[in-house]
Amino acid sequence: MGMGSAMLHRPWLRPRAVAIQAAVALGLLAVLWWLWGNLQANLAIRNLRLGFSFLDQPAGFALSEGVLGYQAGDSYLHAFAAGVANTIRVSVAAILLTTLLGTLIGVARLVENRVVRALATGYVDIVRNVPLLVQVLVWYIALNQTLPPGSEALNPLPDVYLSKEGLSFPAPLHGLGWTIAGWGTVAALAAGWLVGKASGRCAAGGGVALLGIVAAFATGPLLLDTPLAVEVPEANLFTIAGGGTLSPEFLSLLTALTLYHAAYMAEIVRAGIAAVPKGQWEAAAAVGLGRGRLLSLVVLPQALRVIIPPYISLSLNITKNSSLAVAIGYPDVVAVANTSMNQNGQAVECILIVASVYLTMSLLTSAVLNLYNRKFALRER
Amino acid sequence: MSVLNLFAMPARRVRKAPERPVPWPPGAASGGLLSRALGVAILLVGALIAWEAFDWAVLNAVVKPDPAACRALDHAGACWGVLVEKHRLILFGRFPYEEQWRPLAATLVLLGAIGAAMVRPWWGRKLAVAVVAALVAFFVLMGGGLFGLTPVGTDQWGGLPLTLLLTVGGIALAYPLGVLLALGRRSGLPVVRGACIAYIECVRGVPLIALLFAASFILPLFLPPGLEIDIALRILIAIVAFSAAYLAEVVRGGLQAIPKGQWEAAAALGLDTPKAVGLVVLPQALRIVVPPTVNTMIGVLKDTSLVTIVSLYELTGSVKLALSDPEWRAFYVEGYVLISVVYLAFGLVMSRYSAWLERQTKAASH
Numbered sequence: 001m002g003m004g005s006a007m008l009h010r011p012w013l014r015p016r017a018v019a020i021q022a023a024v025a026l027g028l029l030a031v032l033w034w035l036w037g038n039l040q041a042n043l044a045i046r047n048l049r050l051g052f053s054f055l056d057q058p059a060g061f062a063l064s065e066g067v068l069g070y071q072a073g074d075s076y077l078h079a080f081a082a083g084v085a086n087t088i089r090v091s092v093a094a095i096l097l098t099t100l101l102g103t104l105i106g107v108a109r110l111v112e113n114r115v116v117r118a119l120a121t122g123y124v125d126i127v128r129n130v131p132l133l134v135q136v137l138v139w140y141i142a143l144n145q146t147l148p149p150g151s152e153a154l155n156p157l158p159d160v161y162l163s164k165e166g167l168s169f170p171a172p173l174h175g176l177g178w179t180i181a182g183w184g185t186v187a188a189l190a191a192g193w194l195v196g197k198a199s200g201r202c203a204a205g206g207g208v209a210l211l212g213i214v215a216a217f218a219t220g221p222l223l224l225d226t227p228l229a230v231e232v233p234e235a236n237l238f239t240i241a242g243g244g245t246l247s248p249e250f251l252s253l254l255t256a257l258t259l260y261h262a263a264y265m266a267e268i269v270r271a272g273i274a275a276v277p278k279g280q281w282e283a284a285a286a287v288g289l290g291r292g293r294l295l296s297l298v299v300l301p302q303a304l305r306v307i308i309p310p311y312i313s314l315s316l317n318i319t320k321n322s323s324l325a326v327a328i329g330y331p332d333v334v335a336v337a338n339t340s341m342n343q344n345g346q347a348v349e350c351i352l353i354v355a356s357v358y359l360t361m362s363l364l365t366s367a368v369l370n371l372y373n374r375k376f377a378l379r380e381r
Numbered sequence: 382m383s384v385l386n387l388f389a390m391p392a393r394r395v396r397k398a399p400e401r402p403v404p405w406p407p408g409a410a411s412g413g414l415l416s417r418a419l420g421v422a423i424l425l426v427g428a429l430i431a432w433e434a435f436d437w438a439v440l441n442a443v444v445k446p447d448p449a450a451c452r453a454l455d456h457a458g459a460c461w462g463v464l465v466e467k468h469r470l471i472l473f474g475r476f477p478y479e480e481q482w483r484p485l486a487a488t489l490v491l492l493g494a495i496g497a498a499m500v501r502p503w504w505g506r507k508l509a510v511a512v513v514a515a516l517v518a519f520f521v522l523m524g525g526g527l528f529g530l531t532p533v534g535t536d537q538w539g540g541l542p543l544t545l546l547l548t549v550g551g552i553a554l555a556y557p558l559g560v561l562l563a564l565g566r567r568s569g570l571p572v573v574r575g576a577c578i579a580y581i582e583c584v585r586g587v588p589l590i591a592l593l594f595a596a597s598f599i600l601p602l603f604l605p606p607g608l609e610i611d612i613a614l615r616i617l618i619a620i621v622a623f624s625a626a627y628l629a630e631v632v633r634g635g636l637q638a639i640p641k642g643q644w645e646a647a648a649a650l651g652l653d654t655p656k657a658v659g660l661v662v663l664p665q666a667l668r669i670v671v672p673p674t675v676n677t678m679i680g681v682l683k684d685t686s687l688v689t690i691v692s693l694y695e696l697t698g699s700v701k702l703a704l705s706d707p708e709w710r711a712f713y714v715e716g717y718v719l720i721s722v723v724y725l726a727f728g729l730v731m732s733r734y735s736a737w738l739e740r741q742t743k744a745a746s747h
Binding site: 011012017020021022024025028035038039041042043045112113114115116119125126128129130131132133134137138141142145320321323324326327334337338341347348351354355358359361362363366 | 416419420423424427569570571572573576582583585586587588590591594595598599601602603604605606679683684686687689690697701711713714717720721724725728729
């Protein structure tokens with residue numbers, strides 16, 4: 001009887017179900033075995049060997065830009081790390097800008113002003129229907145053809161230069177003052193969060209954080225006599241030297257990613273706000289809440305519940321779509337893999353690295369998303 | 382306890398967005414002075430931009446394929462001459478020039494078949510046969526080798542017919558695969574469910590470019606030595622594998638929205654699992670998700686542009702090819718405007734058709 005009741009509660013243990021599952025598992029294993037055998041045979045013919053030992057060897061190519069100090073001749077591992085850093089760099093910037101622009105357009109689709117609404121709707125309809133790659137290519141060629149060469153750089157703001165060589169701007173010069181300011185800001189934000197949480201008052205936390213940040217920035221110049229040095233770009237006869245620089249590749253990829261995904265973000269925001277029943281607006285107005293508190297206490301918390309899950313997958317999409325970088329020569333992780341496998345023929349390993357980099361980001365994100373859903377999803381009685 | 386219960390999982394409610402825009406901010410007087418002023422200002426700026434665009438695209442435009450005249454414009458007007466000069470290359474890629482009536486005919490046949498398939502009263506067996514016949518005709522016209530047509534390898538296919546083939550082929554093959562994956566993910570059998578979840582999450586976790594690189598560079602390594610698959614087919618496989626995972630998630634949304642009672646009613650009528658799925662659950666589930674399904678299909682259309690990165694010259698690639706001519710390189714805007722209009726037109730037709738279809742089926746089911 002024990003066996004029978006076990007099968008009743010676990011229907012997948014019934015004989016037919018077990019047979020089906022065994023057949024599926026065996027079939028999948030057989031296919032994998034066959035593929036693996038073919039791979040071995042093909043590698044033997046081509047005199048190749050699987051393995052990641054090539055990662056230690058020097059990579060013979062340079063990357064046009066990066067933040068990890070990679071140079072031609074450093075190891076493949078270093079090159080891949082620089083590629084991942086470039087992917088993250090452009091993705092984070094694109095996610096931030098998309099959030100701002102998309103929210104603006106999404107709200108514009110809901111206002112009563114018919115002209116504003118039509119404008120936002122038209123934007124979404126057009127931008128979503130043209131492939132992202134076309135947009136990336138157009139922005140890249142447009143920047144390349146319309147911007148002047150470095151010797152005749154545009155100077156839209158003091159100390160800011162825009163040319164074919166990119167956007168140059170004053171950048172902090174590495175030093176003790178900035179180090180203290182940076183870590184101090186992190187510490188101040190953490191302290192503010194803790195104070196806000198403990199006291200239950202947002203304003204208290206914000207005040208602590210603000211004071212801490214000001215103190216962190218003041219410590220260097222006022223107490224330690226190490227100024228917050230800034231390097232200003234300078235235009236000479238031929239080029240722009242010094243300061244921070246954003247390359248045309250980075251700028252065009254960032255622009256295209258932002259404008260394209262803002263249309264999707266707008267739809268997410270619109271759906272989220274529209275999902276808050278009209279009665280909630282009216283009820284909040286009826287208990288006398290002003291417009292600001294009505295939004296912050298009643299509408300936004302409910303809208304965010306709907307907005308956040310698709311927003312997180314949009315952010316993930318932006319990260320994945322940043323791989324279009326390879327089409328315009330921005331050295332992201334896919335471009336690094338592409339160059340690497342052309343050089344050393346380790347195509348299987350290089351594609352595996354790319355896939356696992358993105359998979360790790362996706363799986364981490366969906367884990368966070370599931371946590372969020374469990375914590376905040378609406379529980380019905 | 383029937384096998385049916387293996388499939389049934391608790392249904393989740395789907396909430397529909399209200400049809401009308403919610404007034405925002407609420408209580409703001411509609412038609413207030415500020416709001417009106419803003420509207421008028423936007424209209425004025427819009428009119429100005431529209432006039433500039435008209436001036437550029439029509440009044441100042443050069444239509445003759447004359448690079449010197451185009452350069453003389455200095456971008457004050459459009460140089461449509463680049464399209465006159467390069468339209469065959471953009472539309473048909475590197476297909477042999479004298480034979481380009483064939484991709485033209487193939488494109489028209491395929492578009493005709495798609496158009497016919499959109500007419501609801503014609504749906505039936507005859508139409509299915511006609512669509513299959515059109516596909517066969519497409520391959521014969523493009524590939525040749527029959528009826529005295531010279532053979533043309535897929536490496537020379539390009540432009541619009543290649544875009545259409547990858548889109549239509551990708552959707553037609555990915556859709557059934559996606560439905561199977563979605564059913565597998567809802568299955569009560571842990572092995573089946575686990576395999577489907579692993580596939581769907583892995584594919585959705587990587588960018589399409591990674592799959593395209595894999596199909597282009599390493600798929601041959603996983604096949605028996607000596608067996609070579611055509612590059613266009615390998616790319617199609619990558620597109621199908623990618624799109625199926627996304628369609629599976631769309632279909633799963635539909636399956637989750639079907640109330641448990643439907644499964645129980647089907648079981649009460651004595652239907653076994655395949656019949657309950659095929660006759661009761663799937664038809665309803667697929668109908669619910671028509672809009673997101675069409676969105677995913679438009680996504681497939683847009684995604685086909687990526688194959689230019691692995692050197693297949695569909696629309697986007699053939700424009701790049703056309704603009705690599707130094708005489709015409711400066712007139713990239715005109716080239717990309719053309720293909721953007723093509724993508725936009727197909728995308729808008731698809732989304733408007735799905736909205737229409739949704740209204741029709743809703744009217745029919747009430």
